[in-house]
Amino acid sequence: MKLATLRTADGSTTAALATGAGSYIALPATDVGALLAQPEWRLVVEKAAGAAASKEQKVIAAGEADLAPLLPRAGKVICCGLNYGDHIQEMGRELPEYPTLFAKYADTLVGANDAVEVHGSGRVDWEAELAVVVGFELFRADEDQARGAIAGYTVANDVSMRDWQNRTLQWFQGKAWDGTTPVGPVMVTADEAGEHFDVRGYVNGELVQQGNTSTLVFDPAQLLSYISQFTTLRPGDLVLTGTPGGVGMGMTPPRFLKDGDILTTEIDGIGRLENQFRIHAPVPANA
């Protein structure tokens, strides 16, 4: 099944089941994270789907669906860098022994079709990524336990302000900007998702990034197990698995998003993010 979080007319959000016809069935939870926190969430979804068939449950037409960030209140959003083996090797580097991890907060997340507003950076770059949604609590879990705790997969773009990212050795200040990490449009449950995914990024329709997650150095279960050695992962937490080659910073000359650009992030079998960027001038004196 495919689950989304939709904005509602009252200014709140609701979890929703995507139907094959492009419409959504509202679910009794404020967002996908709140849904996953219910141990019997699959039964909750099935019951709502049955009620929709008998017209007792609200159905939202495709054209009326306003996609919120998939997990607007994710407790943890943990990202892995330097994880595509083919890209690392083409750069002439050794494969890493350990995953490079950094954290951001749920405030960074925006919906699949939201505008992204950036004030104070002139080097806004893209990082198309597969993201893993945690379904069960994990602490000091092995890889099999971690694999079994994957609720599903979604699409994310770890948009990075390279000027700020490169001010110091720690990337956080270039990665944790409010409302700059698109995520969605849906989570495809692990049982319906394939094993490997083609990940692609486009700027104004031009393909700039592509990779396949079969070349990940650390796969989703390995990442979740590794992270859980030191911190608890819970339902609705999000782990971003890293980006393939093709980021703007690596181009000659480097290329960054301009005001008005459309960034598209796509994973076959999951869906597509399409976000317009509003890059506000002038850049403050301290940037």
Added chain:
Amino acid sequence: MKLATLRTADGSTTAALATGAGSYIALPATDVGALLAQPEWRLVVEKAAGAAASKEQKVIAAGEADLAPLLPRAGKVICCGLNYGDHIQEMGRELPEYPTLFAKYADTLVGANDAVEVHGSGRVDWEAELAVVVGFELFRADEDQARGAIAGYTVANDVSMRDWQNRTLQWFQGKAWDGTTPVGPVMVTADEAGEHFDVRGYVNGELVQQGNTSTLVFDPAQLLSYISQFTTLRPGDLVLTGTPGGVGMGMTPPRFLKDGDILTTEIDGIGRLENQFRIHAPVPANA
């Protein structure tokens, strides 16, 4: 005033006002963060203090107080590294132009007298720090606005698993271990706190670290203003201001905490953390 978060008999917590006599007056909020989220929180505290004087409000004796992490549900815990100017200069380095920032989650926090359990690291190091508690929402704030939004100050120790921290360039995996960052015992409100603080760390009673926050490269208001340029700070968020010289990793030979060691972290005018470490052997094969 001095505010704390205490564990209660029913397994929950309560915010509390520390009295001059060492006892605490229970406040109508689950923790200091929830208290600060009430715009009129000073009136709430004054009312409870008045009720305690007339014996209508519960008073907890000093010996019965069980200190929880000051901000058990902090939305953001953002840390600054490399921030003591005298220590940076004695190491022969240039003063940084920008603060080095990294993030952790509230799961890392433990109470002022809690045992700290570590599984899987053999290089557990200390970082005594002044921590700043945010009192009002801040986004793209200047330094004056940031200064006005400081609710108060507390003591923290950014305990770091150096083996994990140094596995990759990003420090997160050595810094974000659940239940390893002591914080408390109280928050002293900004109006009652001095401008500069002596920060000291001891291992089994031996002084290992000391510094004064007058030598910070980026002071609390500068840090809050800088962080708020990219992410919203809210009441109950915590910003750790960095550690002075004297960490174990910098000793010759390097020195780390052993099972049973007592780590004491002290700031004059705020209070003292005293935490015993339980460092569990054997270290897993992947550590």
